[in-house]
C-alpha cells in the first residue's frame with residue numbers, strides 16, 4: 001500500500017470507528033490497512049476486530065454474523081469464532097476445528113473511539129493510546145462535554161498521507177496563510193521520546209515577545225497555547241487553550257488502501273454551567289471545528305516532496321520530524337521512509353528505537 005510514493009503500511013494505533021458506532025451486540029464491516037475487517041461488541045461489552053471472512057467457507061461475518069456468548073457466529077453454517085480467533089463451535093459436529101483461526105487485531109477503546117494496532121512486522125503493540133482529556137494539567141482538571149454525537153467529523157476518500165499531517169507539528173508558518181492568524185505562533189517547548197512527539201505552541205505577541213525571557217511563564221500559564229501530542233503517526237491530541245476555554249481535539253488519520261486514507265476528528269469542549277441552554281456550547285463546538293477543513297484542503301491536494309526546499313528557520317524541525325517518523329515505516333528505516341533530509345540528530349533529541357525496550 002502506497003500513497004504519493006510513500007508506504008502506507010505504518011506501525012501504530014489507528015482509529016477505525018467511534019465507540020458510538022458499535023453498540024451492544026452490533027456487528028459492522030470495516031475496511032482499513034488494505035484489509036476487509038469485521039468489528040463487533042461482545043456480550044462482555046468489549047469491542048473486537050477480526051479479519052472479515054469466515055475460515056470455514058469464506059462467508060462475510062460482517063453481513064449477518066451475530067454476537068454470541070463465546071464470540072461471533074457466522075451467518076452461513078453457524079461456526080463460532082472466539083475473541084482470540086480460535087474456532088470454538090461447529091453446531092453440527094461435537095468438536096470445534098482447533099486448527100482453524102481467524103485473524104484477531106489488537107483493539108483499544110478510549111477517548112470515545114476505537115483504535116486498532118497495525119504493524120507490518122506483526123509485532124504486538126509496544127506503546128499505549130494516550131488519554132486525550134487527561135493529557136495536560138489544565139485539561140485534566142476540567143469537565144468536558146462528551147464528543148458523541150455532535151463533536152466528531154469523519155473525512156473519507158482522502159489522498160493525505162499521515163506524513164503530511166504529522167509535519168503540522170513543526171510548521172508554525174502555515175497558520176497565517178491557512179488559518180489567518182495575524183502572526184505565526186512559536187514553538188515554546190518540544191519533547192520527543194520513542195513513538196511520542198510533544199510540542200507546545202504559543203499564539204500572539206505575548207508569547208512571541210516573552211517566551212524566552214520570563215522563565216516562570218511557561219509553567220504558570222497556558223493561555224493562547226496549543227499542546228500537540230503525536231502518538232505514532234495515526235493518533236494526535238491537540239489541547240487548545242483559547243480565551244473562550246479549553247478544547248481538546250483528536251485528529252487521527254488512518255490508511256484505508258492503496259492511495260487512500262480517512263481522517264477522524266473528535267472535539268471535546270469544556271463544560272460551563274448553563275452553556276447548553278444559552279447556546280454557547282454549540283457556538284464553541286462550531287468554532288472548534290473551523291480550522292481543520294482548511295488543513296485538509298491543503299493535505300488532500302498536496303504532493304509529498306522529498307527533498308523539500310525549506311527556509312533556514314524551519315529546516316531543523318522538518319529534518320527532525322522526518323527522522324522521527326522513519327521508525328513507523330516498514331523495513332529498517334534506511335530506504336523505505338521519507339529519507340530526503342539526512343542530517344545529524346538535533347541536540348536534545350534522544351536516540352529513537354523502533355523496537356520496544
Ligand code: FES
Pocket residue numbers: 054055056057058059074075076077078079
Ligand atoms: S462459511 Fe462460516 S460457517 Fe460456513
Ligand SMILES: [Fe+2]
Pocket residue numbers: 168174175178179291295
Ligand atoms: Fe493547520
